[in-house]
Each structure stands twice: as structure tokens, then as C-alpha cells.
Amino acid sequence: MYDPTIFENLKVAFENHVYDLDNLERKIDIKNRVDLMDLSIIARTFKIEFTLVDQSDIAAEIILDASLEDLAGEILEIRNKNLGCTLALKFNKNIQNPDLQCEEIEQAIKNVWEDDIVLTQTLSFEFGTELSSYTNTIEVRFTQKINEDQISDLEMFLEHVLETLDILNKI
Numbered sequence: 001m002y003d004p005t006i007f008e009n010l011k012v013a014f015e016n017h018v019y020d021l022d023n024l025e026r027k028i029d030i031k032n033r034v035d036l037m038d039l040s041i042i043a044r045t046f047k048i049e050f051t052l053v054d055q056s057d058i059a060a061e062i063i064l065d066a067s068l069e070d071l072a073g074e075i076l077e078i079r080n081k082n083l084g085c086t087l088a089l090k091f092n093k094n095i096q097n098p099d100l101q102c103e104e105i106e107q108a109i110k111n112v113w114e115d116d117i118v119l120t121q122t123l124s125f126e127f128g129t130e131l132s133s134y135t136n137t138i139e140v141r142f143t144q145k146i147n148e149d150q151i152s153d154l155e156m157f158l159e160h161v162l163e164t165l166d167i168l169n170k171i
Contacts, residue, residue, distance in 0.1 A: 005066065005071060005074055005075070006066070006070070006074055006083065006084055006085060006147045006148060007044045007046070007064065007066035007070075007071065007085050009148050009151070010064055010085055010146065010147070010148070010150075010151065011035070011046045011064060013151045013154055014046070014048065014062060014064060014154065015033075015048065017154050017155060017158055018030065018048050018050065018062070018158065021050075021158065021162075022050065026053060027052065027053060027162060028050040028051060028052060028053060028162070029050060029051050029052075029053055029056065030048065030049070030050045031049045031050055031051060031059055032047070032048070032049040032061075033047070033048050033049070034046065034047040034048075041067075041068060042068040042071065042072075043065065043066060043067050043068055043071075044065070044066040044071065045063065045064070045065050045066075046063075046064040046065075047061055047062065047063050047064075048061070048062050049061040049062075051165070052162065052165050052166065052169070055165065055166070055169040057093075057094075057169060058091055058092065058093050058165055058168050058169055059091070059092065060089060060090075060091055060161050060164065060165050061089065061090040061091070062087070062088075062089060062161070063087070063088040063089070063090060064085050064086075064087055065085060065086045065087075065088075066085045066086075067086075069081075070083050070084060070085065070145075082145055083145070083147065084145030084146050084147040085145060085146055085147070086141070086142070086145060086146075087141075087142045087145075087146050088139060088140060088141045088142065089139070089140040089161060089164070090137065090138065090139050090140075091137075091138040091140075091164070091165070091168055092135055092136070092137050092138070093105070093135075093136045093138065093168055093171070094133045094134070094135055094136070095123075095133060095134050095136045095171075096132065096133050096134075098123055098134055098136070101136070101171055102121050102123075102136065104171050105121065105136065105138060105168065105171055106119060106121070108164075108167045108168070108171065109138070109140060109164060109167075112160055112163055112164050112167065113140060113160065113164075116142060116143045116144055117140050117141065117142055117143065118140075118141040118143060119138070119139070119140055119141075120138075120139045120141075121136050121137070121138050121139075122136070122137045122139075123135070123136055123137075124137070138168070
């Protein structure tokens, strides 16, 4: 009998919760979904991107990754390993005043997510166009791996993602 990996169980749990927010609750619109198997490094990645129904300027992307070490450790039942998946969020927001808005974004995200995150903001612009705004790619990486023990926390996690989207839309 096939025993799903931590990655597979978390991926399905995320899909179920996110699709419920789209189809049943109509709070979000799903924009993209990616399920990858990287054969060069034997790794898995799942991404699902969505916007709030009434605020489509900023999308949230949930990124779930499992490395070869995590997948093999689980399949081979290696004990005393911190097995699980890494979790990250990504948001893209156009900003006009990076000095002010990046600081405001950092404070807002830290208020929602508290500790145990690594936050990066990367600014970019399209060369050759008049520079009136920057694209701010905001990445929130969680420092702790997750596993099936956190499945019951997914609903609260997604509420925080929706709250973050709402706050970013107001900045």
C-alpha cells in the first residue's frame, strides 16, 4: 500500500483549504497552481497563487518545498531527523516610495507573523520605462519545517495570509 509523504499530505491539505476559500467561501480567486518534481535534485515544490476577490492588485503565493533529504529520510524511515517541508509566502506589490513603504510593509508583516520568519523585500523595475514605481517582491520564509502535525493550523495560517493581503493592499 502506498503511504503518502509529508509533502503529499500537506499539499492536499493546502489545496483543500485554499479551494474551499475560492469555491465555497468566495473570499479569494485562485490565479495559478504549480506542482513540480525536480528530477535534477529530486525535490518537490507546490505553489498556489491567489488574490482577494475584491482586491486583485496583489497576489499571495504559498510555496511548499520538500528536499531529497526530507523525502528520502521519510521513505527510509530514518530516525532522529527533523523531517518535513519548508514553507514560504511571496507577494508582489507596486510601490512608489520604497524608503517609506518598505519599512511600513516590514512592520505590518512582522505584526501579523511575529517571530520565526525571514523577511526579504526585493525591488525591481523595467529598464527603459519611466521610473514611476517599483515592483516589491516580498518573501516570507518560515524558519521551522512543517509536517502533518501542523495540518490543524492551516485554517489559521490562511486567515493570516488573507489578513496580510488586506494590509498590503492598504499600504
